[in-house]
Amino acid sequence: MSLLKDKKIIVIGDRDGIPGPAIDECLKSIGAEILFSSTECFV
Amino acid sequence: MNSVLKAASYVLVHAPDMVLQNGTTQTTEMVVNPDSEYLKTLPGHLRSYDQVVAYAPNQTYIGNMTPDELGQLAQPWTDKPVAGATRQGKYGEIMPQDEFLLLFQACDMFDLVHLERDFVARTRPAFDAHPLMDEYIKSRVMEGVDREQILRFVNEEGAEGIYHQGQLAGYIKRAHDVDVNLSAHVMMENMASKASAVLALKHLIRVSGVDAGQIDYVIECSEEACGDMNQRGGGNFAKSIAEIAGLSGATGCDVRGFCAAPAHALVSAASLVKSGTFKNVAVVAGGSTAKLGMNGKDHVRKGMQVLEDVLGGFAALISANDGINPEIDLGIVGRHTVGTGASPQAVITSLVLSPLEQAGMKIQDIDKYAAELQNPDITKPAGAGDVPLANFKMIGALAVKSGELARDGLNGFIAKHGMVGWAPTQGHIPSGAPYLGFARQDLLDGKIRKAMIVGKGSLFLGRMTNQFDGISFVLRANSGDDRKQREAIGKEEVRSMIAEALRAFAASLDV
Numbered sequence: 031m032s033l034l035k036d037k038k039i040i041v042i043g044d045r046d047g048i049p050g051p052a053i054d055e056c057l058k059s060i061g062a063e064i065l066f067s068s069t070e071c072f073v
Numbered sequence: 074m075n076s077v078l079k080a081a082s083y084v085l086v087h088a089p090d091m092v093l094q095n096g097t098t099q100t101t102e103m104v105v106n107p108d109s110e111y112l113k114t115l116p117g118h119l120r121s122y123d124q125v126v127a128y129a130p131n132q133t134y135i136g137n138m139t140p141d142e143l144g145q146l147a148q149p150w151t152d153k154p155v156a157g158a159t160r161q162g163k164y165g166e167i168m169p170q171d172e173f174l175l176l177f178q179a180c181d182m183f184d185l186v187h188l189e190r191d192f193v194a195r196t197r198p199a200f201d202a203h204p205l206m207d208e209y210i211k212s213r214v215m216e217g218v219d220r221e222q223i224l225r226f227v228n229e230e231g232a233e234g235i236y237h238q239g240q241l242a243g244y245i246k247r248a249h250d251v252d253v254n255l256s257a258h259v260m261m262e263n264m265a266s267k268a269s270a271v272l273a274l275k276h277l278i279r280v281s282g283v284d285a286g287q288i289d290y291v292i293e294c295s296e297e298a299c300g301d302m303n304q305r306g307g308g309n310f311a312k313s314i315a316e317i318a319g320l321s322g323a324t325g326c327d328v329r330g331f332c333a334a335p336a337h338a339l340v341s342a343a344s345l346v347k348s349g350t351f352k353n354v355a356v357v358a359g360g361s362t363a364k365l366g367m368n369g370k371d372h373v374r375k376g377m378q379v380l381e382d383v384l385g386g387f388a389a390l391i392s393a394n395d396g397i398n399p400e401i402d403l404g405i406v407g408r409h410t411v412g413t414g415a416s417p418q419a420v421i422t423s424l425v426l427s428p429l430e431q432a433g434m435k436i437q438d439i440d441k442y443a444a445e446l447q448n449p450d451i452t453k454p455a456g457a458g459d460v461p462l463a464n465f466k467m468i469g470a471l472a473v474k475s476g477e478l479a480r481d482g483l484n485g486f487i488a489k490h491g492m493v494g495w496a497p498t499q500g501h502i503p504s505g506a507p508y509l510g511f512a513r514q515d516l517l518d519g520k521i522r523k524a525m526i527v528g529k530g531s532l533f534l535g536r537m538t539n540q541f542d543g544i545s546f547v548l549r550a551n552s553g554d555d556r557k558q559r560e561a562i563g564k565e566e567v568r569s570m571i572a573e574a575l576r577a578f579a580a581s582l583d584v
Contacts, residue, residue, distance in 0.1 A: 045531045046460050049415040051539055069415075069539070071531040072368065072457045073447050073498045 032060035043069035076346035077398035078548060079353075079390040080281035081510035083134050083165040084272045085497070086173045086384040088265075088365060089119040090236035095261060096366035096381070111370055116239070118372065118379045122169045125383060127154035130448045130495035134385070135162025136510055140492040148493075149450045151378065164510045165276045167383070171237055173268065175200045178243070179213035180268040180317050185260055187226075188235065188243035190217035205275040209319060217243075233257035252302040262362050265384060266297045267314055270359030273386035274318040277355060281390045288390070290351040291315045291325030294338035295358040296500045298329075314357060323355070331535075332445070332504040334358070335387070336528020336544045339506075342391040343401035343546070354391045358506075360384025361499050368455035368498070380451045385502035389509050399516040399548045405432045407527070407545035415541045421467045424527050424545040426475065436472040439490065439547065440521035443508030444468075445529060446494040460503075464527070465491030504528045505545075516550045524548045 039062045043050030050069040057064055093099055093116065102109055125131060129150045133143045137159065146153055160167050168176075175196055178186040193216060201211055226232035226244045235243040245264065248255035270293065278285050293311035300307030311325030328338040335358060342354035362384065369379045394400065407424035414420075429436060444464035452460055469486040472478035478486055496503035505526035512524040530542040 044457070045541075046457055046463060049417075049541065050533070051415050069531065069533045071534055072455060073445070073452055073460055073500075073503070 032062075035061040036063065038063050038065050040065055041067035043067070045069055045071040046073060074347065074394045074554070075400035075402060076343045076391050077394050077400055077551065078509060078513050079283070079392040079395070079398050080277055081164060081389045081506075081513060082273050082276035082280050082387065083136065083162070083507065083510060084269060084276055084386040085125075085131055085134055085165075085167045086269050086272070086360060086386070087122050087125045087167060087170050087382065088173070088362070088384050089382050090170060090239065091265070091362050091384070092119065092366040092369070092379060092382050094234065094236055095265075095362040096369065097363045098366050098369050111373055114373055115366070115369060115379065118369075118377070120378050120380075120382055124154070124378070126160055126167050127158040128380075129153060129155050130450065130497075131167055131383065132158050132162070133495040134497075134507060135166060136164035137162045140495065140508070140511060143495055144493040151380070151450055164280060165273065168272060171196045171242075172200050172203065173272075173384075174235060174237060174242060175214050176206070176210070176272060177235075177264055177268045178215065179210050180264060180271055180313075181245075182313070183248060185246045185248055186235070186243065186264065187215070187218045187223065187246075189220055189223060189241065192237065192242040193217035205272075205279060207319065210317065231257055233261050235261075249301065254298075254301050254305050263297050263299045263310075265362045266295050266359035267310060267317075268359065269384045269386040270295065270310065270314045270357050270388075271317045273359065273388040274314055274320075274355060274357050277357070277388035277390055278318070283353060283390060283392075285319045286322045288315075288320050288323050288353045288355050290342075290345060290354040291320065291323050292338040292342055292354060292356045293325065293327045293358060294329070294334035294356060294501060295327075296329070296331060296334065296361060311357070314359075315355075320355075330528070330542055330544075331530030331532055332501050333528035333530030333542050333544055334501050335504055335506040336526060336546065339389065339391065339401070339526070340403070340406060340544055340546050342389075343403055346391050346393055347403060352393050355388055356391065357386075357388040358501055359386045360502065364499055368451060368457075371455040372451075375454050377454060380448070381498055383497050383499075385497045385499040387502060387506050387509075389506070394551070396553050397517075397551055399513055400551055402547040402549050405429065405434070405547040407525075407543070409529075409541060409543040411540065413541075415539070417463075417467055418471070420529065420541055420543060421464070421471060424529070424543045425468050425525065426471050428545065435477045436468060436475070437477060437486070437490070439523050439525045441492065441508070441512065441515070441524040442468055442490050442527065443492065443505045443512065443524065444527040445503050446492070446496045446505070446507045447498050447503045448494050448496060451498050459494070461491065461494035462487070504530070509548075512548050516548060519550070522550050
C-alpha cells in the first residue's frame with residue numbers, strides 16, 4: 031500500500047528538475063489525489 | 074543559400090538600486106513582509122560597480138574571456154576578481170547605473186521619465202563621452218527637474234521612483250490613470266528592457282561594421298509586454314528600439330516564447346534572410362528588472378553577495394551569405410512539439426537527438442552545444458543546481474543510450490562538447506544566445522566545425538498551458554558554396570561578354 035494513496039497532494043515541479051506533469055503521472059498511478067499542480071522556474 | 078551569423082553583441086547594466094526597487098522578489102517582500110530581516114540586510118550584500126566589472130562571468134559575457142578560460146577557473150568565481158578587467162569588451166560593455174539612467178530617459182518618447190537636475194549634470198559628461206551615444210541620443214537627454222517635482226509625482230501621482238545610490242534620482246510617470254498595463258511599474262520594466270536593448274543594438278552596429286541603415290528588419294525577443302488595456306502585449310519593442318538606435322530603414326516585430334524566444338527569433342531571422350525577404354535582420358533583447366535579485370534570499374541567507382545585479386542584453390546580426398561567416402543550417406532545426414512531453418529526456422531528444430538523426434548525424438558530430446548558460450555561481454546556492462551541466466549530462470546520456478558513446482565517456486563528452494555557464498539569470502538571455510559570439514569566432518578560426526544552439530522555454534508560467542517549449546539550430550563553418558557560385562557566375566558572364574563581342578566583330582566584317 032502506497033504511503034500517498036488517497037492523500038491530497040499539492041505538486042510544485044521544478045523546470046530544471048522534475049516537471050509537475052511528470053510528478054502527477056507518478057502520483058496518479060499510486061492513487062493519490064492531486065489538488066493543484068504547477069511547474070515553477072527559478073532561473 | 075543559408076544565411077550567416079555576421080556578428081553578436083553583449084551588454085550588461087549594473088543596476089543595484091533596481092535590485093532593491095524593482096526586482097519582484099524584493100517588491101513581493103515589501104508587500105507581504107515589509108519589516109523583514111531580508112530587506113534590511115539586502116543593501117549590505119550588493120556589489121560595487123568595480124566588483125561587477127571584475128567578476129569573471131561578466132568579463133566572459135562581454136567577450137574579454139572565453140568560456141574555456143572561465144572553465145579553467147575553479148568555482149565559485151565570486152572570490153576570484155579578474156586582474157585588469159575592463160568595462161569595454163570585444164562584444165560589448167558593462168554600463169554603470171548612472172549612465173544607464175540617462176540612456177533610459179533618452180529612450181522615453183512620451184515625457185514619462187524625469188531625472189533630477191543635479192544627477193543629470195553630474196552624469197552627463199561621462200554619458201556624452203560614450204563612443205556609441207550619438208548626437209541624436211545625447212540631444213534627447215533633458216536637463217532634469219527639481220527634487221520637489223520628483224517627490225510630488227512619486228507621492229501624489231502614482232509615479233515610480235528612480236533611484237541611484239539609495240537616493241531618489243528621478244521618476245517615471247504612469248502613462249494612464251487607470252490602465253494597469255501603462256502603470257509606472259510596467260513602464261519602468263519596459264523602458265529598462267528597451268534601453269538595454271538599444272545599447273546592445275548600438276554595440277551590434279559597432280562590432281559588425283554594418284551601416285545602421287542597411288539593417289532592414291529587427292526581431293525583439295525579450296519577455297516583456299508593451300501595450301494598453303485593449304492590447305496588453307501589442308508590441309512593438311523592435312521598432313521602438315530601432316528608432317532610437319538610428320535604424321531608419323528597418324521595420325520589425327516582437328517574438329515571444331519565454332526563455333526560448335531568442336532561438337525562435339534567430340530561426341525566424343535566418344528564414345527571412347534565406348528566403349530573400351530581408352538582407353540584414355537584427356535579433357535583439359534587453360534585460361529584465363523583475364528578475365533582479367530573484368534568488369537574493371538564498372544568496373543573503375548564505376552570506377553571499379547578491380549576484381543578480383545586472384540587466385543583460387544581446388543582439389545578433391543575421392545576413393545574406395557572404396561566403397565567410399558561419400551559416401545557420403536550417404536543414405537541422407530541432408523542435409519541441411505539442412506531442413513531445415515535458416520530461417527532460419523527451420525535451421532533449423526532440424531538440425538534439427531527433428533533428429541530428431534526421432540529418433544522418435550523431436550527437437558527437439556537433440563540436441559544441443550551447444543550451445541554457447546560466448551562471449552556476451547564481452543557481453547552485455539557490456538550489457537550482459548547475460543548469461548548463463544538467464543539459465550537457467542529458468545530451469551525453471542520450472549519446473550513451475543511442476550507443477554512440479561509452480558510459481564511462483560521459484564526463485569526457487561534457488568537457489569536450491559542453492561549457493560552463495556565465496550568463497546572468499535574466500530569463501531569455503542565458504538560453505543559447507551568450508555563445509553566439511564565441512561560436513562565430515571559433516567557427517571562423519577553424520577551432521570547431523559545427524555548434525548547436527538550444528533554446529528552452531517555460532510556457533507553463535503564463536498559465537495558458539502546461540507545455541514546455543524549445544527550438545534548436547546548427548551553426549556550421551561557411552561552406553564557401555556561395556562564393557564559388559558567385560565566381561562561377563562571374564566566369565559565365567565573362568564568357569557571355571566575349572561571345573557577344575565576337576559576334577559584334579563578326580557582324581562588322583560582313584559589312
